[in-house]
Amino acid sequence: AQKVTQAQTEISVVEKEDVTLDCVYExxxxxxxxxxxxxxxSGELVFxxxxxxxxxxxxxxxxxxxxxxxxxSSFNFTITAxxxxxxxxxxxxxxxxxxxxxxxxxxxxxLIIKP
Amino acid sequence: DxxxxxxxxxxxxxxxxxxxxxxxxxxxxxxxxxxxxxPGLGLRLIYFSYDVKMKEKGDIxxxxxxxxxxxxxxxxxxxxxxxxxxxxxxxxxxTFYWTGDGNTIYFGEGSWLTVV
Numbered sequence: 001a002q003k004v005t006q007a008q009t010e011i012s013v014v015e016k017e018d019v020t021l022d023c024v025y026e027x028x029x030x031x032x033x034x035x036x037x038x039x040x041x042s043g044e045l046v047f048x049x050x051x052x053x054x055x056x057x058x059x060x061x062x063x064x065x066x067x068x069x070x071x072x073s074s075f076n077f078t079i080t081a082x083x084x085x086x087x088x089x090x091x092x093x094x095x096x097x098x099x100x101x102x103x104x105x106x107x108x109x110x111l112i113i114k115p
Numbered sequence: 116d117x118x119x120x121x122x123x124x125x126x127x128x129x130x131x132x133x134x135x136x137x138x139x140x141x142x143x144x145x146x147x148x149x150x151x152x153x154p155g156l157g158l159r160l161i162y163f164s165y166d167v168k169m170k171e172k173g174d175i176x177x178x179x180x181x182x183x184x185x186x187x188x189x190x191x192x193x194x195x196x197x198x199x200x201x202x203x204x205x206x207x208x209x210t211f212y213w214t215g216d217g218n219t220i221y222f223g224e225g226s227w228l229t230v231v
Contacts, residue, residue, distance in 0.1 A: 009155070035220075043203065043225035047218035091157060103220070105157035 002027045004094050006106035013082055014114050021077045021109045023092030029053075033095040034068065034075045035103065040088045048090075051075065079111075087113045118142070121206050121223035128230050134193040136226050138206030144221075147189035148173075148207040149181060152225070158205065164189055196230045203227050 003026040013019045025034065036048040049059060051068055059066045063080045079086055089110045093103040122137035140147065146165050150158040150173075160173030162181040170181050178200060182190045189208075193200055206223040 004157075043227075045205065045222040047220070050219060093158075102160075102163075103158075105159075107155050107157045 002029075002094060002096060002104050004092055004104055004106035006090075006092055006109045008109045009107070010110040010112065012112040012114065015084055016081050018078060018080050019082050019111065021079075021090050021092075021111065023075045023077065023106060025073050025075065025092070025094045027073075027094060029097045032097060035091075035093040035095075036066065036075075036077050037091045037093065038088045039091065039108070045091070048077075082111075082113045084113045084115055087111060119206055119208055119221050119223040121204075121226045123226050124224065125227045126229070128193075128196050128228065130197060130230055132193075132196050132230075134196050134228065134230075136191040136193075136204055136206075136228070138189045138191070138208075138223055139187050140189075140206075140208040140221070141187065142208060142210070142221065143186065144208040144210045145186075146209045146211070147183065148209075149179075149189065149191045150205040150207065151175065152203045152205055161191065161204075193228075196228075198230050201228060201230045 005024045007022055032053045034051045038046040038048055049066055056068050056070055065078045067076045089108045091108045092106040096102040119140045128134050148163040149161045151161055152158050159175050161175055161179050162170055162173050164170045164183040167183055167186050180192045204226045207220050209220045
């Protein structure tokens with residue numbers, strides 16, 4: 001069965017610290033997609049990244065970076081030099097097979113950045 | 116800009132009431148979804164629709180029904196609301212015909228439903 005585990009329920013750090021959010025997934029599909037979304041207090045889900053199973057290159061976008069390792073079935077997300085505006089709930093999700101829209105979601109990690 | 120609009124942001128309903136949550140998208144997307152979000156459980160799929168008048172059950176359809184009479188509109192119906200349906204409800208839409216590495220799923224802002 002497919003599953004996404006975000007073991008960290010809540011993380012609290014002081015501004016400017018680096019923080020890594022863990023995501024471990026289970027699937028038997030050979031083709032799949034992994035996603036990260038941010039949900040600020042306003043509630044709307046904000047897309048951060050989509051990565052396909054054949055692309056294990058790490059991705060960097062400004063202060064955000066993602067580390068995809070198929071060997072450990074992990075897709076971790078790191079924020080460098082965190083800011084208060086990064087405070088949100090972050091979700092990792094896995095596609096059901098090669099579908100781009102039928103997703104299985106992790107429980108989310110609440111990130112609190114203290115000034 | 117892409118837009119998914121949920122008609123109500125906050126609702127308070129009584130047990131046993133019939134509740135309608137409306138969602139409209141302006142992107143001509145084929146697929147629309149209703150999710151329920153609860154703390155510690157992430158998002159769980161209630162129903163989805165891949166075409167007008169077509170619907171399929173998601174992971175937690177019990178106590179809900181849906182309607183899609185027009186391509187742009189997808190309604191979630193609670194026939195008889197119960198307190199355990201107090202939650203945040205998110206609508207989403209996607210297309211079959213996506214390209215590139217960008218976003219593929221667009222979400223509304225969510226509807227916070229409290230059943231008392």
